[in-house]
Amino acid sequence: MNExxxxxxxxxxxxxxxxxxxxxxxxxxxVGILIALLQALTQVQEATLTFVPKILVIFAVMVMTxxxxxxxxxxxxxxxxxxxxxxx
Numbered sequence: 001m002n003e004x005x006x007x008x009x010x011x012x013x014x015x016x017x018x019x020x021x022x023x024x025x026x027x028x029x030x031v032g033i034l035i036a037l038l039q040a041l042t043q044v045q046e047a048t049l050t051f052v053p054k055i056l057v058i059f060a061v062m063v064m065t066x067x068x069x070x071x072x073x074x075x076x077x078x079x080x081x082x083x084x085x086x087x088x
Contacts, residue, residue, distance in 0.1 A: 009080060016076040020069045027061040028054050 031054050039045060062069075 005083070009083065012076055012079055016072050019072050023065045023068075024058045024061050027057050031057045 032050065035050050035053060039049065
């Protein structure tokens with residue numbers, strides 16, 4: 001295994017993390033912006049108002065995108081195991 005092989009595996013790992021966490025992070029950002037706008041318009045500064053909707057939306061997005069995330073993890077695992085089997 002040389003540096004190029006190691007960098008390819010690290011790059012694939014980072015890309016898997018980005019693809020796996022992207023939907024949940026994106027949904028949390030959208031909900032956070034909407035709630036911040038709602039709080040600015042109504043001047044209600046309740047701390048729990050920001051957390052509860054985000055948690056619910058993130059849970060719903062994770063349930064909906066679970067198969068996609070699992071397929072990304074499976075593809076990465078196959079890549080790493082195939083590299084181990086062939087000796088890099």
